[in-house]
Amino acid sequence: MSSNRTNETLKTWLIFAVILIAGTALRLHNLDRYSIFFDERSTMVISQGVVLEGANQKEVFSKLTLSDSQFWKTPEFSLRPPRVLRSFTYNENYAPRAFTPAEFWAPKTIEDYYEANNRSDIGNSPFYYLLLHYWMEVFGLSDFSARSLSVLFSVLIIGVVYLFGRRFFGVNTGLIAAAIVAIEPFFIGYSQQARSYSLMFFLTLLATYFFLQIIEREAAKRKTTRLYIGYIITAGLSILSHFLSIAVLLGHALYALLFLRNVKGWIRMAVSAVAALSGVAWWMIYGGGTYTLHTLNYQAALYKRMAETRPMDNPFGIILPATIGNVFTKALPLFSDLIIFTNGLTDALAGRKNVIVSISIGVLLIIWYRFRNHIKMNDGVKAAIPFVLAISGAVFYSNHKLQFIILSVSIFALSFIPDVHMQADKQHRRRLWIVYIMALFPTIFLIIMSFKNGHTYGLMQRYSGFSFPYAIILLSLLLQYYNTIKLEFRALIFVGLACQLYFVSLRLGEFYADRSVKYGYFSTPRAPNPYYEAAQKIKELYQEGDTILYPASRYPILSEMDRTFLSYSVQDAQVTNLYLPKDAQYVQVMDTTQTTHILLKKAGNPEPVVIKKLKGLRYGLE
Numbered sequence: 001m002s003s004n005r006t007n008e009t010l011k012t013w014l015i016f017a018v019i020l021i022a023g024t025a026l027r028l029h030n031l032d033r034y035s036i037f038f039d040e041r042s043t044m045v046i047s048q049g050v051v052l053e054g055a056n057q058k059e060v061f062s063k064l065t066l067s068d069s070q071f072w073k074t075p076e077f078s079l080r081p082p083r084v085l086r087s088f089t090y091n092e093n094y095a096p097r098a099f100t101p102a103e104f105w106a107p108k109t110i111e112d113y114y115e116a117n118n119r120s121d122i123g124n125s126p127f128y129y130l131l132l133h134y135w136m137e138v139f140g141l142s143d144f145s146a147r148s149l150s151v152l153f154s155v156l157i158i159g160v161v162y163l164f165g166r167r168f169f170g171v172n173t174g175l176i177a178a179a180i181v182a183i184e185p186f187f188i189g190y191s192q193q194a195r196s197y198s199l200m201f202f203l204t205l206l207a208t209y210f211f212l213q214i215i216e217r218e219a220a221k222r223k224t225t226r227l228y229i230g231y232i233i234t235a236g237l238s239i240l241s242h243f244l245s246i247a248v249l250l251g252h253a254l255y256a257l258l259f260l261r262n263v264k265g266w267i268r269m270a271v272s273a274v275a276a277l278s279g280v281a282w283w284m285i286y287g288g289g290t291y292t293l294h295t296l297n298y299q300a301a302l303y304k305r306m307a308e309t310r311p312m313d314n315p316f317g318i319i320l321p322a323t324i325g326n327v328f329t330k331a332l333p334l335f336s337d338l339i340i341f342t343n344g345l346t347d348a349l350a351g352r353k354n355v356i357v358s359i360s361i362g363v364l365l366i367i368w369y370r371f372r373n374h375i376k377m378n379d380g381v382k383a384a385i386p387f388v389l390a391i392s393g394a395v396f397y398s399n400h401k402l403q404f405i406i407l408s409v410s411i412f413a414l415s416f417i418p419d420v421h422m423q424a425d426k427q428h429r430r431r432l433w434i435v436y437i438m439a440l441f442p443t444i445f446l447i448i449m450s451f452k453n454g455h456t457y458g459l460m461q462r463y464s465g466f467s468f469p470y471a472i473i474l475l476s477l478l479l480q481y482y483n484t485i486k487l488e489f490r491a492l493i494f495v496g497l498a499c500q501l502y503f504v505s506l507r508l509g510e511f512y513a514d515r516s517v518k519y520g521y522f523s524t525p526r527a528p529n530p531y532y533e534a535a536q537k538i539k540e541l542y543q544e545g546d547t548i549l550y551p552a553s554r555y556p557i558l559s560e561m562d563r564t565f566l567s568y569s570v571q572d573a574q575v576t577n578l579y580l581p582k583d584a585q586y587v588q589v590m591d592t593t594q595t596t597h598i599l600l601k602k603a604g605n606p607e608p609v610v611i612k613k614l615k616g617l618r619y620g621l622e
Contacts, residue, residue, distance in 0.1 A: 007171040015175055016162060023158045023182030026508075027151045027191040032144040034514045034526040038620030040194040041575050042120050044146060047132040048578070049108030052120040052571060053564040056112050060103050061570050061590065062094035094565050096592065098547070101584040104577045114288030122296065123289030127240035128196035141578055143529055146194035153198040154191030158182050160205050161469050168212065168431045169477060176476035177469075180340060185508045186461065186468055189519030196241050197462055203238035204248040205469050207231055211252050212434055216427075218265035228272050235276040240283065243292075247445040248466050249276070251437050259430055300453045307455035315556060320456045327450050330459040334443045337461060338471035341410035341500055344507055347518065348403050357396045358404040362411025364389055369412070369489060383488040390492060402499060409496030412489075413478065420474075420481050438470040461518070526619055531572070534598045534612040535579035541611075542586050545603030549591035550576070551614060555621065568592065571621070572614060 036044065045052050054061050113133075117126055132149055139145040161181045165174030181187055190197040210231040217224045235252075238245040256269060283289040306314040307321045320326040336342040349355060365386060372382060390408055394401045421432055443464040450456055482490050510516040514525035538548060552568035564570065573590060576598065580586065591599065596615040599608035616622065 008166075012171055012175065016178065019162075019175070019178050019182050020155065020158060023178075024151070024155050026183065026188050027154055028148075030512050031147050031151065031192055032142070033528065034520075035529040035617065035619055036143055036146075036194065036531075036575075037521065037526070038618075040143075040146070041571065041620075043129070043132065043194045044141075044578055045574055046116045046120045047129045047136065047146075048141075049112040049116050049133075050574060051112075051116045052574070054570045054574065055119055055565065056108075056115050057104070057570075057574075058094065058565055060099045060106070061096065061573070062566060063097045065093045065095065096566070096590050098587050098589045100588065101577050101580040101582060101586055104574075104580075105582040117288040118291055122299075123283070123287075123292035125196040125200075125240075125242055126283060126288060127237050128199050128242075131199070132194070143194070143532065147192055150193055150195065150198040151191045153202040154187050157187060157198070157202050157205060157469065160202065160209060161472065164205065164209050164469070165473050165476060167209070169428065169473065172480060173473065173476045176479055177473045180472045180475065181469065183504075183508075184340070184468065184472065185343070185504060185511060185516075185519055186337070186465060188508065189511055189516070190462060190465065192520075197465060200238055200242040200245050201465055201468070203234050203241055204245050204466050207234040207238055208248065208252065208434065208438060208470075210234060211255075212431065214269070215256065215260055215265075218260060218262045218268075221262070224268070228268060232272050232275045235272075236279045239277070239280045243280075244442075244463055245466070247442045247464075248438065249273070250445065251441040254441065255434050255437050258433065300455075303457045304454040307457075316457060322450045322454050322456055326456050327447055327459065330450075330456045331443060331447055334446070334459065334461055334464050335440075338439065338467055339410070339414065339475055340504060341413055341475070341497060342407070343500070343504055344518070345403060345407050345410070348400055348503075349407065350400070351398055354397050354399065354404055355407075357393050358407045359411060361389055361393045361408040365408065365412035365492075366415045369415075369485075383486075386488055386492045390496070403503065406496050406500050406503075409492060410500070413482075413493045413496065416478055416481055416485075417474070420477050423481070432474075435470045435474050439467045439474060442466045522619065527617055530612050530614055530617040531575040532579045534576050537611050538576075538580065538586065538598075538600065539584075541600055541609065543603070546587070547601040548586055548588040548611070549597075549599040549601055549608060550588065551595045551597055552590045552592045553595040553618075566590075572598065572618075 042052055050057065058064065113129075117123055117129060121129075132146065135149045136142075136145050139148070158178050158181045162174040162178040165177040167174075187198075187201075190201075210227050214224050214227045214231060217227065235245075235249055238248065253273075256266075260266060260269065280289075284292060303316065303319055306316060307319045311320050312318055320330070333346040336346050337344065349358075368385060368389065372385075375382075390405055393404060393408060397404045421429060424432060446458055446464050450459055482493055507516060507518070511519045514520055514522055517523050542548070550570075550573040553572065554567070555569050557564075568590065570590060573588060577588075597613050598611040600611050601608045
């Protein structure tokens with residue numbers, strides 16, 4: 001596991017270039033084929049300083065009139081609690097009004113951007129929205145451009161994984177790890193979402209790259225100023241890209257407790273931590289995150305109430321109480337999917353008897369490997385026993401026979417982690433500890449928070465995805481170690497991995513076909529973006545004197561932050577206007593008589609033209 005950079009050759013760089021090209025192609029494939037969903041709609045409007053449901057666009061969608069509050073009169077009796085405090089001066093009444101794209105795109109203030117971020121995404125990910133805003137200023141406002149920012153950072157992850165593996169474990173480790181990242185469905189899946197996940201994975205990985213160098217240079221009493229600057233910037237921006245990045249920084253603190261022995265180093269690290277956290281502290285106190293903690297507490301209470309009263313039927317999906325059994329069931333896939341050997345197996349395998357048999361055979365393979373030299377037997381028979389053991393389980397499995405065989409082989413393959421650790425020198429063992437901590441701690445953090453909050457909602461792979469690069473580096477070390485074991489065991493492992501890669505490719509195919517709940521959230525393929533199609537048709541058909549009619553849908557209000565000032569939603573109008581010319585004078589109104597169609601009322605024609613039927617196409621909202 002040499003970290004000698006002189007091992008790099010022209011061949012190394014050619015291989016790395018091929019990996020980057022392949023990884024980029026996999027991430028760009030079908031990038032804007034399917035419609036944006038609810039979270040991406042939020043992303044698009046927040047980046048433009050617009051509050052979803054128009055809380056900072058009241059003058060666009062409505063006309064305000066004031067009326068005497070008559071506060072001295074006794075209010076009508078109602079069992080429902082009041083939505084807001086009664087005014088002792090006047091009542092605000094909002095009536096629908098016609099508006100144009102030019103009015104929709106009226107210039108925004110910094111306060112508009114703060115409010116949009118706060119109300120539409122609880123003040124989370126401000127750095128991502130800032131980057132996305134200027135990214136789309138350069139490349140245009142479209143689904144492709146919004147998602148391509150995530151592609152960029154996902155490709156950069158491939159590069160940083162290579163640098164990390166090369167710097168701390170050797171060139172081959174870097175290349176193997178980069179190749180796995182390039183084809184890993186998790187990274188590909190989140191590279192195609194206009195959300196902050198790829199950015200935060202990139203920043204936390206780069207922060208760890210700086211952090212580990214700092215620890216090692218502090219031990220050697222070497223200069224670290226540039227590394228500290230890099231760490232402060234990347235760690236600070238990672239939290240401003242997603243608040244859960246704090247789990248990674250806590251992992252850094254744990255590693256520092258184990259291996260930082262320099263008093264001056266502790267002082268510098270403490271100052272760096274304060275500097276890194278200063279940005280998010282400012283954001284929470286003075287910026288657009290002033291209500292974040294309140295909203296997080298509100299959401300935690302709401303999810304807990306859903307878990308206790310409506311665990312299987314609520315607007316957020318399945319949310320279970322945080323019992324040991326429920327947390328184990330939800331957390332197991334988070335750990336197993338980190339390794340390509342076991343990726344997806346917890347979703348595919350069923351039957352307690354099947355699982356017990358498969359695990360038992362995996363244990364038998366480990367025992368046979370460790371003690372085979374103590375048994376006198378023909379060499380040919382000895383070489384065949386690992387394959388016989390692995391295949392023998394097929395007699396007992398009632399379903400998914402090949403995948404249960406893969407599980408047995410995977411258990412055996414992962415049993416060599418202690419061997420990798422033991423053969424490493426002292427320096428590499430220390431480096432392996434950061435790999436272990438970062439591969440496990442983010443998910444452990446989610447488990448702790450799950451028990452604290454009393455529900456399982458936060459146990460999602462995207463929230464513990466920080467772990468993937470480190471688990472992949474560990475896997476790349478394992479793959480190299482297998483070359484040192486006997487041929488029959490090596491062949492068994494690589495055949496099992498080849499079979500598993502086939503199933504991984506099927507999952508990737510499901511994602512590209514938009515049938516992957518794990519990576520794309522949808523089991524039925526989405527149509528192309530209906531709002532973009534509607535905008536193109538409007539631009540083609542609209543003439544002076546025409547009026548565009550938007551459906552006035554009604555959706556359940558889940559929190560006060562979501563509440564609209566009107567009795568209906570304006571989301572369909574907001575998202576459609578994202579794709580219309582910013583200076584257009586198209587007359588638009590909300591049609592309170594229907595909830596499903598975008599229509600075009602032609603001048604002098606009593607029957608409107610159907611621009612787009614939206615029912616069933618508001619993904620993640622209906």
